[in-house]
Amino acid sequence: MNAEELRPPRPARDVATRSPLPEGEGGVAHGRPDVEPAGARPAPPDEREGGVADRLVDSPPGGRRYAVKALWRTVQGEGVWAGRPAVFVRLAGCNLWSGYEGDRERDAARHGNACALWCDTDFTREGAVKLSADALAAEAARVGGAVRFCVLTGGEPLLQADAALVGALHAAGFTVAVETNGTQRLADAFGDGDRPDWVVCSPKLPEGALRLEACDELKLVVPDYRPAQYAAFAGRVREHGAGAARRRALWVQPEDGPRLAEATRLALDLVFEDPRWRVSVQTHKHLGVD
Numbered sequence: 001m002n003a004e005e006l007r008p009p010r011p012a013r014d015v016a017t018r019s020p021l022p023e024g025e026g027g028v029a030h031g032r033p034d035v036e037p038a039g040a041r042p043a044p045p046d047e048r049e050g051g052v053a054d055r056l057v058d059s060p061p062g063g064r065r066y067a068v069k070a071l072w073r074t075v076q077g078e079g080v081w082a083g084r085p086a087v088f089v090r091l092a093g094c095n096l097w098s099g100y101e102g103d104r105e106r107d108a109a110r111h112g113n114a115c116a117l118w119c120d121t122d123f124t125r126e127g128a129v130k131l132s133a134d135a136l137a138a139e140a141a142r143v144g145g146a147v148r149f150c151v152l153t154g155g156e157p158l159l160q161a162d163a164a165l166v167g168a169l170h171a172a173g174f175t176v177a178v179e180t181n182g183t184q185r186l187a188d189a190f191g192d193g194d195r196p197d198w199v200v201c202s203p204k205l206p207e208g209a210l211r212l213e214a215c216d217e218l219k220l221v222v223p224d225y226r227p228a229q230y231a232a233f234a235g236r237v238r239e240h241g242a243g244a245a246r247r248r249a250l251w252v253q254p255e256d257g258p259r260l261a262e263a264t265r266l267a268l269d270l271v272f273e274d275p276r277w278r279v280s281v282q283t284h285k286h287l288g289v290d
């Protein structure tokens with residue numbers, strides 16, 4: 001069954017623009033259009049985060065292969081490029097948590113990082129597919145259709161991403177962004193070869209432990225990570241824009257989950273206190289997409 005068949009029948013056009021509710025109960029009197037909430041319709045498989053093993057097989061051994069946990073088309077939900085159509089590639093593995101429930105407290109204590117306690121990302125190697133750079137780029141191009149913006153995420157993507165992978169994506173026409181925790185050096189990952197065009201750092205260790213040389217956006221997940229703790233590292237964020245719009249992209253992003261309300265209040269207080277920082281909203285969650 002394809003996604004189209006899963007959708008409820010489309011109402012006739014004249015009723016689609018009118019609310020079935022009487023006035024005063026969320027109907028036309030409130031100006032609310034009669035639309036389903038975003039994300040109510042099931043997304044096609046290529047637009048869902050899971051299930052890469054269902055459609056892809058390992059590239060033959062021999063050359064360098066990348067463990068890909070998920071590859072899907074969506075919009076970048078966060079930061080400067082929020083709303084930009086993108087192919088997300090989730091590379092398996094992280095250096096700050098094994099990814100298994102039972103290891104959360106051990107790994108948080110081992111590395112001194114709070115994120116192992118709340119990280120909600122599935123980046124374990126189970127179900128990952130090992131793809132060559134060319135196979136990965138070809139799948140990104142197929143899934144992307146007209147989209148040529150690729151976001152490498154994880155886990156920690158710089159444990160795997162290298163110049164050959166970025167080069168293959170560039171050759172397929174992609175602009176490449178990466179979401180890193182800041183523990184890896186770009187020089188170690190990419191040497192003198194192709195590098196990502198855009199680097200987003202969301203640190204999970206104290207700034208003294210960060211080895212990333214520079215980035216284009218800094219995103220702190222509050223309440224555990226706060227601007228005052230990253231004042232020096234914020235100086236490594238490249239400025240973008242012209243004239244008065246020239247600025248660093250410095251974000252505080254409320255942690256999703258049971259602490260969201262408290263974290264949102266803190267994010268607001270932090271940007272009111274120091275307006276160089278902005279509140280980052282996870283727009284993909286509002287849109288109901290992965």
Ligand SMILES: Nc1nc2[nH]cc(C(=O)O)c2c(=O)[nH]1
Pocket residue numbers: 074075076077078088153179284289290
């Ligand atoms: N659409 C979408 N945008 C994102 N931006 C950052 C993400 C992440 O999980 O790091 C993410 C994600 O998982 N989905």
Ligand code: SF4
Pocket residue numbers: 094095096097115116119120121123154155156181204
């Ligand atoms: S560094 Fe990122 S992916 Fe790794 S455990 Fe922390 S939040 Fe999760």
Ligand SMILES: [Mg+2]
Pocket residue numbers: 121
């Ligand atoms: Mg996510």
